[in-house]
Amino acid sequence: MIPPNLPEPLASELKEVLDFFSIHYPNVRLYLVGGAVRDMVMGREICDLDIECFGIDPETFDSALQRLGAKGVGKSFFVYKYGHIDIALPRIERKVGEGHRGFAVSLAKDTKEASRRRDFTMNALMLDLRTGEIVDHWGGLEDIRKKVIRVVDPEKFVEDSLRVLRAMQFSARLKFRIEKKSRDLMRSMPLDDLTPERIFWEFEKMFKAPWLHYGLFAMLDLLVAEKILGLGCDRKGFIQMARHMQKARSLGDEAMRPYYFIFILSTDLHRSAVALCEKIHTPNVYKKILSFQKRVPHHITDRFLGALSLRFPIRQWLGIYADRVTERSKKLGIYEKQFDPGIRPAQLLEEGYSGRALGKELRRRILAAVRAAFGVDG
Incomplete structure (x- = not known):
């Protein structure tokens, strides 16, 4: 069976x-298994398959996948990659040491038994690719219908603290709420064993999600903000922050989407955006872009917008959600x-x-041009 909403070449790879x-x-x-079945049920785009x-x-499996032409990755119980498809044996995972390894x-x-290792019921669904039947041992279909994130097995769940951050980013991506018992379990879990790479990986998924205010609520409610960001x-x-995040989603430049969450958090809580980046171990591009942005001032004037537009068009300002900024700009x-003051160093x-003296006069004339074009207020 080929799921109906598979894009090419994924459908072709699966058929093969x-x-x-x-x-x-x-x-x-x-x-x-996993997220692809969830996304199929929800009618969402599917990008890869497990x-x-x-x-x-295991021996026959290895020889079969090599015969198929798939590439083996991992160490114990090989996972094979065939294009955009991961193919594996069903497994049980038991915590025996520290860390995610x-x-x-x-x-x-x-x-x-195989689906018990999954984090949330919505991710524990399985689709029989011969019959098209969905196997649902944990009530995942009902939880999707109710838009609920629920833990599959509490005993297994606590073995990997990254799952708390996964709940946060899923909330932002799917607009789902976290079930109370699951929420209480996640609040009780320490997060100090997570590596920088794993922390940023989950935060980045949230930054790109459409429902940032859901992620914000989950981050605060699950104590992720307190334990990782100290907030x-x-x-x-x-x-206030939720309102700003909702508005930024509808107004902001799509290319700037990954940076709105940290910008709004730092602006509204009066914290350093760069310091927050360091807490969640972002790549340097986040620090570079956020340090180049201006915070939303208490009173936004035309002159402020004009000076800001010397850097970039206002649609690229992360404070675009502020009242009437779009209309005024x-x-x-x-x-x-961008605003062109018409001043050139060659002149x-x-x-x-x-x-x-050249640099000083250049700045003076540019500011004079801004005042002339946008007024002298502020």
Whole structure:
């Protein structure tokens, strides 16, 4: 069975896998697992696939996947990659050491045992690729219908604290709320064992999500903000930030989406954006872009917008969500393009300026041009 909302070449790759097993290993049962099944149920775009193979021993599995032309990755219980598809044996993971690598892996005997290792019920769904039947051992379909994030197995869940951050970013991506018992469990979990790479990986997914205010609520409610960022927030502050995040989603430049969350958090809580970047271990591009941005002032004047547009068109300002900024910048002609003061260094060189005097006079004339174009207020 090929899920109906698969893009090319994913559908073609899946057909090749299904045809291969149908011809050479007809008794092997293939199940689509994880987020792809969730997204199929929700009608969302599917970008990659995970398949688990039941009814085949590890040695035969290895030889079969090599025959298919898939590439093996990992160490214990190989996962094979075939294009955009991960193909693996169903497994059980048992915590035996510290960190996300401290797990012992063994072969699962059935679908329920295999799906128990999943974090949330919505991610524990399995699709039988022969019959098209969805296997739902944990109530994931009902939780998707109710838009709820619920832990599958509390005992297994606490073995990997990254799952708390996954709940946060899923809330922002799917607009789901976190079920109370699951929320209480996650609040009790320490997060000090997470590596910088894993922390940023989950935060980045949230930064790119459409429902930032849901992620904001989850980050505060699950104590992620307190444990990782050292931040707290009262109800009034949350409401203000949530409103700003909702507005930024509808107004902001799509290319700037990853940076709105930190910008709004730092502006509204009066914290350094660069310091927040360091807490969650962002790449340097985040620090560079955020340090180049101006915070939203208490009183926004035309002159402020004009000076800001010397740097970039106002549509690229992360404070675009502020009241009437879009309307005013469009009227001033600086929403889509930077303001050109018409001052060129070559002109000043011809007038005899050089060195520090040249830089000082250049700044003076540019500011004079801004005042002339946008007024002298502020």
